[in-house]
Amino acid sequence: MGKINVITGRGGTGKSTFTTLFTRYVHAKPLLLIDLDPDESLAKMLGVDLGRESKCSISDALSRIIEKGKKSKGKDDSPDLLRRMMEEGEIIYRDKKFDLITLGTKFAPGCYCLPDEMIKETIRNIHKNYEMILVDSPAGLEHLNRKVTPDINDLFVVLDPSEKSAKHIDRIKYVTKGVNIHYNQFYLVGNYRFTEENEAYLLKSGEKYLGRIANDPLVREYNLKGKSLFHISEDSPSSISVKKILREAGYVLV
Numbered sequence: 001m002g003k004i005n006v007i008t009g010r011g012g013t014g015k016s017t018f019t020t021l022f023t024r025y026v027h028a029k030p031l032l033l034i035d036l037d038p039d040e041s042l043a044k045m046l047g048v049d050l051g052r053e054s055k056c057s058i059s060d061a062l063s064r065i066i067e068k069g070k071k072s073k074g075k076d077d078s079p080d081l082l083r084r085m086m087e088e089g090e091i092i093y094r095d096k097k098f099d100l101i102t103l104g105t106k107f108a109p110g111c112y113c114l115p116d117e118m119i120k121e122t123i124r125n126i127h128k129n130y131e132m133i134l135v136d137s138p139a140g141l142e143h144l145n146r147k148v149t150p151d152i153n154d155l156f157v158v159l160d161p162s163e164k165s166a167k168h169i170d171r172i173k174y175v176t177k178g179v180n181i182h183y184n185q186f187y188l189v190g191n192y193r194f195t196e197e198n199e200a201y202l203l204k205s206g207e208k209y210l211g212r213i214a215n216d217p218l219v220r221e222y223n224l225k226g227k228s229l230f231h232i233s234e235d236s237p238s239s240i241s242v243k244k245i246l247r248e249a250g251y252v253l254v
Ligand SMILES: Nc1ncnc2c1ncn2[C@@H]1O[C@H](COP(=O)(O)OP(=O)(O)OP(=O)(O)O)[C@@H](O)[C@H]1O
Pocket: 009, 010, 011, 012, 013, 014, 015, 016, 017, 018, 037, 041, 137, 138, 139, 192, 213, 214, 215, 216, 217, 219, 220, 221, 223, 224, 238
């Protein structure tokens, strides 16, 4: 059974950047990435153009299935069609270091129910094929309410230095307990806006604090230009700090 790790936190704290560098430096084979964010920004950071690779998101797949269903007047069986799309590689992008699945944009206004169900079923079906699954979350806590991943090994919370972040830690605990999500480890990660002085409260939070991600102008530049973070130097401040954080959590690195 693969280890399921979720990266969560408030908007713009650096979750996708952390997920990308995590992917790059962790030793896990095979490794599956799941992007739950409708922005689908993870692919870009990984240097993947899903459109060019003719891959579709779970939400797109669902739209196509429904269209086909309408045309065939219900003769096409949806779960079977999804399974076929999965097997035929229309949904999973495969790279040397990782496989990638994206949830995509909202299927119907205000509702993620069907794509969520499909992601859940996908995880149940394929998680035994992977040594590790990394889930990059959208901003906020709604994704926890949706219970896409009820059993988590390591939950990483990327925080920015604000009072809201301190409250966010309590909110995550409250929500996970409320909706019955189980995790083995609860890890705090300070984002690139932390300084030595203001990271003190994370050290005193009573939770396991892994360290902070260094502020790295190259990360900003690469993200702005849409360049893959896989090409950033291994000795860059962001790479060094993420490797340190992963070692602190007991991961074996490449
Ligand atoms: N280590 C870093 N050093 C400098 N800038 C960074 C660093 N990490 C992230 N950033 C910048 O912060 C912004 C947000 O990063 P990112 O997209 O990874 O955050 P996010 O939490 O995934 O955002 P969202 O909530 O929108 O999904 C980007 O402009 C990115 O370039």
